[in-house]
Amino acid sequence: MRKILLVSVMLSGMAGSVSYAFGAESLYARIGGQPVVAGVVDQLVETVAHDPTVNQSFDKVNLKRLKAKLAEQICALSGGGCVYTGDDMIRVHKGLRINEREFFSLVEALRGALDSHGVAQREKNELLAILAPMKRLVVEK
Template sequence: MASVSKASPKAAFLGAIALAGALHLSTARAEATLYDRIGSDRLGAIANELVDRSSSDPRTSRSWRKVSLHRVKSMLTVYLCSITGGPCTYDGDNMKDIHAGLDITEAEMFAMVQSLRDIMVSQEVPLRERNELLALLAPSKRDVVTK
């Protein structure tokens, strides 16, 4: 018959702490926000490139003519940080007010979304995170497309 040795109370305590730590780390990894998974620098790069592309793309540039690109880049970066669970608080105007009077069409919105997809691929954002970000942004379509 095999003998079973009992661990000392100290060894059992240390083992329990190690197990708890391992469980905490695996839980923390599983609960990483979209912001954490995409990364602050990459979200900023996505925002900047999206504004640059959209403001120069003939399909979408019409609605960017009277806009401060620098301000939009900054506010979009904060907005993306906020909606992805980052440490930012977006305190800008709501999407409806921002886009009021711009008469953005479905075609313009589609072109911008396509640019966003292309940018995320070029920034090597994994598919899961790309889809999650698009899902977070999708409800704003009703406030952006007004024509």
């Protein structure tokens, strides 16, 4: 019995170090996976779409599709194993004349949504660092 216990303790210890060595805990998993990302995206899109300081109109936008594609994209970028099936970032934002201020409003809304879903500082910074370089694909002026 003691032997079995010892072996199982050793094995679980090894599994822990193997997963640590290979970085098995993806950013997606550390954020909280699908339910947390879905909640964050929902809050983010609702905040930006109704932010009076954002000039961009979301009146004619299919918010359900936007939320689904954004959640899928975040999953793909953070190691959650999804494949992004939405439109190309440059093409989808082209002609919307999104400015820098609007981009940073979205970043602030994302920060707030991550905070209210209890996402820790480290994961928050990692996700923001992945999304920040996309500014040049989205901002036109």
